[in-house]
Amino acid sequence: MSPKGLKASAMLLCAILCASVASAADYYTGKKVDFVIGSDAGGGYDIYARNIGKHLGRFLPGNPTVLPRNMPGAGSGTAAAALFRLSAKDGTVIGALFPGVIVGPLLEDRAQNLFDPNKFEYLATADSGTRVCITGPSSKVKTFEDAQKQKTVIGASAAGGSTRDYAAFHKNAAGAQFDIVTGYKGTADIFLAIERGEVDGLCGLDWTSLKSQRPTWLEQKSVNILVQDGIESDHELDALGVPSIWKFIAQESDKAPVELIVSQQVFGRPYVAPPGTPPEVVKMLRNAFEAVMKDEAFLADAKQGRLDISPLRGEKVQDVVSKLYAAPKEVVQRARQLITP
Numbered sequence: 001m002s003p004k005g006l007k008a009s010a011m012l013l014c015a016i017l018c019a020s021v022a023s024a025a026d027y028y029t030g031k032k033v034d035f036v037i038g039s040d041a042g043g044g045y046d047i048y049a050r051n052i053g054k055h056l057g058r059f060l061p062g063n064p065t066v067l068p069r070n071m072p073g074a075g076s077g078t079a080a081a082a083l084f085r086l087s088a089k090d091g092t093v094i095g096a097l098f099p100g101v102i103v104g105p106l107l108e109d110r111a112q113n114l115f116d117p118n119k120f121e122y123l124a125t126a127d128s129g130t131r132v133c134i135t136g137p138s139s140k141v142k143t144f145e146d147a148q149k150q151k152t153v154i155g156a157s158a159a160g161g162s163t164r165d166y167a168a169f170h171k172n173a174a175g176a177q178f179d180i181v182t183g184y185k186g187t188a189d190i191f192l193a194i195e196r197g198e199v200d201g202l203c204g205l206d207w208t209s210l211k212s213q214r215p216t217w218l219e220q221k222s223v224n225i226l227v228q229d230g231i232e233s234d235h236e237l238d239a240l241g242v243p244s245i246w247k248f249i250a251q252e253s254d255k256a257p258v259e260l261i262v263s264q265q266v267f268g269r270p271y272v273a274p275p276g277t278p279p280e281v282v283k284m285l286r287n288a289f290e291a292v293m294k295d296e297a298f299l300a301d302a303k304q305g306r307l308d309i310s311p312l313r314g315e316k317v318q319d320v321v322s323k324l325y326a327a328p329k330e331v332v333q334r335a336r337q338l339i340t341p
Helices: 003-025 044-059 075-086 099-107 146-151 160-176 187-196 209-213 217-218 235-239 254-265 281-292 296-304 314-324 329-338
Strands: 032-038 063-068 093-096 119-126 129-137 152-155 178-181 201-206 226-230 270-273
Touching: 044 063, 044 093, 044 209, 044 281, 044 296, 075 093, 075 099, 075 146, 075 217, 099 160, 099 178, 099 314, 099 329, 119 254, 119 314, 129 146, 129 160, 129 209, 146 160, 146 178, 152 160, 152 187, 160 201, 160 226, 160 235, 160 254, 160 329, 187 201, 187 209, 187 314, 201 209, 201 226, 209 217, 254 314, 254 329, 270 281, 281 296, 281 314
Parallel strands: 032 063, 032 093, 152 178, 152 201
Antiparallel strands: 093 270, 119 270, 129 201, 129 226
């Protein structure tokens, strides 16, 4: 190619690259981002998502307005299905889902035709935490050993929500005599049911949610934390003398299925974009979430709200989800049995 041709090619390449950079720099200018929250207002997932949404627009090119809205139902399955099938795939719709709904199609046949979690674009998780089973101040059940010996009424949401699935696996794998009452909209309603004496407690509750939603129970030492659920134990809960679930698993063969169930806690507060969202837009969103998680103003809000922030980037969450779906069939089948009341 002649020097003149090389110069023309270079100019064309520069024009393409410059246009791409300019487009990325103002991609969200004049747009709004619909932040779909798959839970009722007032619960832990809602609190986290709204705090993130408050700051997210500052870190997206063009500084769009981020509009959180709740879409509860089916353990956030309603929101997941809407994001998967109906939402715009241009980065203007993102979602906050329960981790249980991400493993739901793996563990529950009824969810398999609604959405494919492997095809979501994972943007981040705000927390990688531990879950607990608790009973309220008025309950006679004070320890997990008590729950193994006497009937304990446990409030729960629908299938796919951690409050139902975790209560079931504690009953089936660890011998807790749980009478599981389903139908509550979320943890906020179950807390009220505990205070009214309708139920003794709940399971599958994020430790961070307990700290943010009922701090007075912890300050007054009136809540009974029966057991902690996680691949590894939490140092705060260890200091409080809360035993790990692994102490109570009766059958060695149930340990791998229980590990599959609790692995979802690695992405305790997952945020997603619909499948088909362009890679360059996914990258913008992932970078924006990462920036929020490091932002001083956001972290100050999180501290005030007693929200633990232990984030992972979307690429890492995507990898964990892929590995979960590659689990051996026999482990998946037993895990399905354990979360069935």
